[in-house]
Amino acid sequence: MSKNKPTYNKYLQLNKILNGQKRLSNVLKEPIHDEMLFIIIHQVYELWFKQIIHEIQSIIKYFNVNDVKETRINTIVSRLERINDIQKITIDQIHVLESMTPMDFLEFRDLLSPASGFQSVQFRIIENLLGLKRKNRLKFSKQEYTSFLSDGDKKIVEDCEKGKTLLDVVESWLERMPFLKTKTFNFWKSYKNSVYRMLDNDMQIIKDNPNLSDLSKTDQINTYNNILSDYELLFDDKKYKKLLDSGSRKISQKASLSVLFIMLYRDEPILQSPYRLLTKLIDIDHSLNNWRYSHALLAKRMIGSKIGTGGSSGYSYLKKTMEKHNIFDDFSNLTSYIIPKSKLFILPDQLKSQLGYYFNNKEKNEK
Numbered sequence: 001m002s003k004n005k006p007t008y009n010k011y012l013q014l015n016k017i018l019n020g021q022k023r024l025s026n027v028l029k030e031p032i033h034d035e036m037l038f039i040i041i042h043q044v045y046e047l048w049f050k051q052i053i054h055e056i057q058s059i060i061k062y063f064n065v066n067d068v069k070e071t072r073i074n075t076i077v078s079r080l081e082r083i084n085d086i087q088k089i090t091i092d093q094i095h096v097l098e099s100m101t102p103m104d105f106l107e108f109r110d111l112l113s114p115a116s117g118f119q120s121v122q123f124r125i126i127e128n129l130l131g132l133k134r135k136n137r138l139k140f141s142k143q144e145y146t147s148f149l150s151d152g153d154k155k156i157v158e159d160c161e162k163g164k165t166l167l168d169v170v171e172s173w174l175e176r177m178p179f180l181k182t183k184t185f186n187f188w189k190s191y192k193n194s195v196y197r198m199l200d201n202d203m204q205i206i207k208d209n210p211n212l213s214d215l216s217k218t219d220q221i222n223t224y225n226n227i228l229s230d231y232e233l234l235f236d237d238k239k240y241k242k243l244l245d246s247g248s249r250k251i252s253q254k255a256s257l258s259v260l261f262i263m264l265y266r267d268e269p270i271l272q273s274p275y276r277l278l279t280k281l282i283d284i285d286h287s288l289n290n291w292r293y294s295h296a297l298l299a300k301r302m303i304g305s306k307i308g309t310g311g312s313s314g315y316s317y318l319k320k321t322m323e324k325h326n327i328f329d330d331f332s333n334l335t336s337y338i339i340p341k342s343k344l345f346i347l348p349d350q351l352k353s354q355l356g357y358y359f360n361n362k363e364k365n366e367k
């Protein structure tokens with residue numbers, strides 16, 4: 001066979017990959033059997049992380065233009081789907097490691113210190129590229145997450161913080177969405193009226209219900225008043241800005257409004273792909289959280305309440321990241337503002353035709 005032709009081994013550089021498993025326990029009288037599994041599983045993760053980064057970077061590039069073509073949206077959705085499929089594999093993979101007993105792990109655990117998954121540069125790049133901001137990160141032993149990285153790794157991660165994130169580019173795309181305000185139509189106003197009508201109607205039903213005591217009527221009306229003030233947060237510029245400043249909202253009011261519009265009118269042909277896109281972002285966040293949860297349980301199972309090899313409070317730190325390190329939660333939280341289809345206002349004809357696909361049958365008819 002010609003020397004220059006690719007072979008399976010050469011193409012995949014298997015010499016490098018398959019010679020990269022050096023057990024630290026080789027120094028012991030008897031190397032620990034399960035350390036091989038421990039190394040390989042982490043390496044497999046890192047390969048999947050590399051693929052995920054490759055996908056996210058390409059999506060950011062597609063989005064980072066003024067005019068995202070509809071055909072691009074389909075490609076973006078497929079890539080987001082791919083990321084989510086990989087994430088599901090990474091969650092399943094945790095079970096393989098569960099076949100190692102805590103005692104087996106303890107045999108080589110001390111040799112690993114202070115190395116920890118906490119130093120995974122690619123994991124941090126994924127979080128940063130998706131849109132996790134430093135100000136929203138949990139402090140680790142009161143220190144920045146980058147303090148535990150080598151100088152070289154720190155630079156890579158910090159450089160990545162400077163670029164546009166997936167959340168940033170999706171937000172700008174949503175802010176540019178047409179349809180929301182035309183000469184004859186104001187989505188904001190119409191939506192608000194529908195919501196108030198719906199809530200007024202519900203409140204009237206409560207008031208007229210002869211089977212409710214005065215106390216439970218007051219209780220239920222209070223609940224409705226809370227729902228109403230929740231909606232008002234969305235309409236009120238100043239209140240919304242406060243939410244943004246406090247970090248409890250991540251995307252602008254304008255972008256939120258577009259999300260809501262897409263969610264409410266997702267059946268309109270032109271909004272179907274954007275709706276799928278938003279759903280995929282929510283899926284990615286959920287899968288990341290599922291991974292965090294499975295990994296936290298794994299840590300608990302293996303080390304109980306001991307500290308991690310990286311020095312964190314172990315399980316308790318990992319559990320907190322599930323609540324704090326969400327990225328696309330604004331999208332999932334907006335489902336609280338969805339109203340039933342029957343209560344939706346009918347879109348003006350002109351807008352409805354802009355949202356539809358129309359096939360041109362002229363040529364066919366002329367034949």
Ligand code: HEM
Pocket residue numbers: 041042045046097105115116117118119120123295298299300302303307308309310311312313314315317318321
């Ligand atoms: C025996 C198995 C494992 C145990 C006991 C374990 C334990 C821990 C602990 C306690 C932490 C917190 C930081 C620290 O103090 O070290 C951590 C962080 C981390 N581990 Fe693991 N881990 C295990 C397997 C894995 C695997 C297979 C991966 C795959 C890449 C992984 C990736 C990570 C990552 C990315 C973090 C940082 C998480 C964050 O800060 O949100 N770990 N691990």
